[in-house]
Amino acid sequence: MSGGALGVPTLEVEHLSKEFTSRSGLFGRNQQRSCAVNDVSFSIEPGETLGLVGESGSGKSTTARLALRLIDPTSGTIRLAGRDVTRLGGAEMRAARADVQAVFQDITGALNASMTVAELVAEPLRVHGTHSKADAREEAAAMLERVGLRRAHLDRYPYELSGGQRQRIGIARALVLRPKLVVLDEPVSALDVSTQSQVINLLDDLQADTGVSYLFIAHNLYVVHHISRRIAVMYLGSIVEKGDATQVYSRPRHPYTQALLSAIPEPDPAAERQRRPIVLQGDVPGPSSIPSGCAFHTRCPHVMEMCRTEVPPRATFADGGEVACHLHTAGPELAGRSVTELPLPVRREPAA
Amino acid sequence: MTAAAPLLEVDGLSVWLPTDDGEVQVLDGVSFTVLCGEFTGLAGESGSGKTMSALAVLRLLPDRRARVEGSVRFRGRDIFSLPPREMRKLRGAEIGFVSQDAMGSLHPAYRVGAQIAETIRAHESVSRRDAAARAVELLDLVGIPEPARRAAQLPGEFSGGMRQRAAIAVALSCRPSLLIADEPTTALDVTVQAQIVELLRRLQRELDMSVLFVSHDLGLLAGLCDRLVVMYAGQVVEQAEVDDLFATPQHPYTEALLVASPHPSLKGGRLPSIPGSPPMAGSFAVGCRFGPRCVHGQPGCFEAEVASVEIGDRRTVRCVRAAELHLGTTIGAAR
Numbered sequence: 001m002s003g004g005a006l007g008v009p010t011l012e013v014e015h016l017s018k019e020f021t022s023r024s025g026l027f028g029r030n031q032q033r034s035c036a037v038n039d040v041s042f043s044i045e046p047g048e049t050l051g052l053v054g055e056s057g058s059g060k061s062t063t064a065r066l067a068l069r070l071i072d073p074t075s076g077t078i079r080l081a082g083r084d085v086t087r088l089g090g091a092e093m094r095a096a097r098a099d100v101q102a103v104f105q106d107i108t109g110a111l112n113a114s115m116t117v118a119e120l121v122a123e124p125l126r127v128h129g130t131h132s133k134a135d136a137r138e139e140a141a142a143m144l145e146r147v148g149l150r151r152a153h154l155d156r157y158p159y160e161l162s163g164g165q166r167q168r169i170g171i172a173r174a175l176v177l178r179p180k181l182v183v184l185d186e187p188v189s190a191l192d193v194s195t196q197s198q199v200i201n202l203l204d205d206l207q208a209d210t211g212v213s214y215l216f217i218a219h220n221l222y223v224v225h226h227i228s229r230r231i232a233v234m235y236l237g238s239i240v241e242k243g244d245a246t247q248v249y250s251r252p253r254h255p256y257t258q259a260l261l262s263a264i265p266e267p268d269p270a271a272e273r274q275r276r277p278i279v280l281q282g283d284v285p286g287p288s289s290i291p292s293g294c295a296f297h298t299r300c301p302h303v304m305e306m307c308r309t310e311v312p313p314r315a316t317f318a319d320g321g322e323v324a325c326h327l328h329t330a331g332p333e334l335a336g337r338s339v340t341e342l343p344l345p346v347r348r349e350p351a352a
Numbered sequence: 353m354t355a356a357a358p359l360l361e362v363d364g365l366s367v368w369l370p371t372d373d374g375e376v377q378v379l380d381g382v383s384f385t386v387l388c389g390e391f392t393g394l395a396g397e398s399g400s401g402k403t404m405s406a407l408a409v410l411r412l413l414p415d416r417r418a419r420v421e422g423s424v425r426f427r428g429r430d431i432f433s434l435p436p437r438e439m440r441k442l443r444g445a446e447i448g449f450v451s452q453d454a455m456g457s458l459h460p461a462y463r464v465g466a467q468i469a470e471t472i473r474a475h476e477s478v479s480r481r482d483a484a485a486r487a488v489e490l491l492d493l494v495g496i497p498e499p500a501r502r503a504a505q506l507p508g509e510f511s512g513g514m515r516q517r518a519a520i521a522v523a524l525s526c527r528p529s530l531l532i533a534d535e536p537t538t539a540l541d542v543t544v545q546a547q548i549v550e551l552l553r554r555l556q557r558e559l560d561m562s563v564l565f566v567s568h569d570l571g572l573l574a575g576l577c578d579r580l581v582v583m584y585a586g587q588v589v590e591q592a593e594v595d596d597l598f599a600t601p602q603h604p605y606t607e608a609l610l611v612a613s614p615h616p617s618l619k620g621g622r623l624p625s626i627p628g629s630p631p632m633a634g635s636f637a638v639g640c641r642f643g644p645r646c647v648h649g650q651p652g653c654f655e656a657e658v659a660s661v662e663i664g665d666r667r668t669v670r671c672v673r674a675a676e677l678h679l680g681t682t683i684g685a686a687r
Contacts, residue, residue, distance in 0.1 A: 055541035055542070055543060055544075056512075056541055162629040163398075163629070164629045165629075192397040192398055192568070192629065192630055193397060193568065193570075193609060193612050193613055193614075194397060194608065194609065194612055194625065194626035194629070194630065194645075195625075195626075195629050195630075196612075196614075196625075197612050197623035197624060197625035197626075198625045198626075198627075200623050201622050201623055201625060204622070219541065219542065220614055221542075222614035222615060223614055226614075226623060259543060260542060260543060262546075263542040263543045263545065263546040264542055264571070265549075265569070265571035265572045265574065265575050266571050266574065266575075266615055267570040267571040267574050267598070267610060267613040267615055268571075268574055268598060268615070269574045269575070269594045269595050269598050270595070271574075272571075272574045272575030273575070275575065277546045277550075279543075279546050279547055279550055280543045280546075280547075283511040283512075283513050283514070283544065284541070
């Protein structure tokens, strides 16, 4: 097991925020601030997977970049296996990065087309100076076999491989340094259904073997549900609900989680005819115009007067779940019960 | 749904595209029909030929040197024998098209309303003023709030979901009897996808048009379609009414795809998957093209080309072992 000491989370993120400023007008006098990530806290235990779900613009990829320290947070702390890495400088951060690796959606763009598979997988070992050239090649060959590719692939180039095989190369590159944490940002979204599950199974196996922790980001909620023990749901830069995967899916506490889950179609015509999706009105507001009070109030079917002005407090429950929604402390006072127990208000049909 | 006449008949359609290494066959004997008012799904993975089939129906194949065999009849007229002028009239007026990339199908420097009006005036003799008024009506029809104000905006001022709505408005501007939608929601978030799906369902009902919906997402197709055509490696491997297809798939590929599709009861354990990856055009297996990945494969599967067999009313399957396999009974068990 390469996980940290018992009880010390692999990754701990506290009150993390990231603001971007954009300038416009003459000499950039009009400054506009947009908040991409707002007061986000979570932790991942050794050998555990945390799923991060949300739509585009929810800040999940920015959160991933912050966890990797590819961008610097405006405020908050990031601890890796108990060590504060928020302000680590160049050389120290580079060394620490051996423990945090990443796999991104666009694997083809991430692989240098003029390098062979052996060179690609051995590259992290060379960069971190841990292996000689010959040893690195041996290690790469061993890693390649673990991700289900053959030695014969060592001297191939990325263009000679299929999409699923390329994603396996990406995973091999991420795991060859035996990191404590791998950030997986939409790792299977670009793959076909039939190859998607092969890659998910591989990730499961590798975690069982090495005890690596995953921060798993995807928009396909069924896939996240399968692979994650806990799930955090993001909307407009904030975590609106967090909890055990089964609880979040079967008894969601936040109306946004409920809507998100009800929007996914199921491969079953009979179930589909019965399904009554909660169709949210409008689009996700932009990061520079985050609504006041609860950020979800402009689209929430259960919106109350106080939601427009007051930021909802974060309520925690005995099962370890967390939700930021007024419905649990005011109004119907759900106090941790699922929002699915509330009758839905009559839906406004869009003008025909 | 009323018993209706065939609107679109694709019969034995084969397409070869030229490449540096000679011709490559991308479609092989594709046959299916779409009746008036019918919602048909074209399902398959990358390289299966689903988008190529849709483009062939529009006679918009990516290479003008493409070689075509077989026929595509729209209201009984063979579209490959139409002169280009006639084909242009058909496209837009009778057959609308919505692609995955809404931004790519809208001109970034023209106002949205003007782009819809342009399509109307290309096909009908109406005044500028009337066309502009109809453009606003269409934006309203596809559920865009404040349509008059929005019509005067540029596509860049629209969000992703609104752009796809505007692209649908362009496709519907001349009241086509067939709408071809190629993965129209793939680039959108799930909550926006739900809006677009509801819109397409409503429009199909209200305008009584036929829809050919191309997608890789069986979950999406399950809720939308009357019929499904499943493609693999340039061939139709199975087609049936949507309920029959999901309850009793006859082709091992359909079954494997159904089992491997993400669904809500997935939790823990190993995910069912299909070994290998979908083949690319030019490297299809001899005999059954799914054979190398099929759990039911036998030596007999690789001997000769497998023919598509009609096994019921508008139901076909392309598998030599279909009759003996009794597929579909395992689906419930797998979940």
